[in-house]
Amino acid sequence: MKISFDDYKNKYALQKKLITDLETTEAKLADVVKEREALLVRVKELKEKISRLEEKLKYAEVTLIGDEEKKAGPAGVYTECSRAELITKVFEVKGSMLEAASSQFHNAVAQLRILNSELIVEGLDEDKEVRDGRIVTPQNLELFILLGFSLF
Structure with a gap:
């Protein structure tokens, strides 16, 4: 009989521990469910905000392009380019x-x-200029040539 009582006591302690663990897990689950619901609401709000911002962006792009096109070509020549x-x-x-x-x-x-x-046209060039009574290469052109850039 003592063995049965000890066995019952062990099972009761195990059952009590399982009930405590279950209650803790259920409390955590309830918190997670609340957090999930809050996050779903937040996701819905953010999706709505994204939709509103995308609409604003479309309007802003149309307005921006329209203003720039008016400056570039009032007749609208470049609108389709x-x-x-x-x-x-x-x-x-x-x-x-x-x-x-x-x-x-x-x-x-x-x-x-x-x-x-x-x-006398020797040394005459459209890219040169007159300085101090002489035909010389402009300083900025000399810099381009030294750096290896081409004008064409």
């Missing part, structure tokens, strides 16, 4: 401006030769 197309257009315009300047320079030299047949 991509960035790459605009960059290509800038390089085309830059190239045509250089061609026009070079052509005008050579035209002026040709006219001076007609007006003054003994004109």
Whole structure:
């Protein structure tokens, strides 16, 4: 009978420990469930905030592009162009401006030769300038040449 009582006592202690552990686990589970519900509410709020911000961003992009387009081309010529197309257009315009300047320079030299047949054109260059009565390469151009940059 003593063995049965000791066995019962051990089982009772084990059952009491299991009940305590179960109560602790249930309390932790209740806390986790509350935290989960709070986090789900927070996630829903953040998703709504993201949606509102995305709408604002769309409006801001449209407004920004609209203002810049109005400055660049009031007639809306560039509204359908991509960035790459605009960059290509800038390089085309830059190239045509250089061609026009070079052509005008050579035209002026040709006219001076007609007006003054003994004109010495040795050392004459559209990229050079007159300093102290001499034709010299501009300082910024010398720097570009020394650094190995090309103008074209």
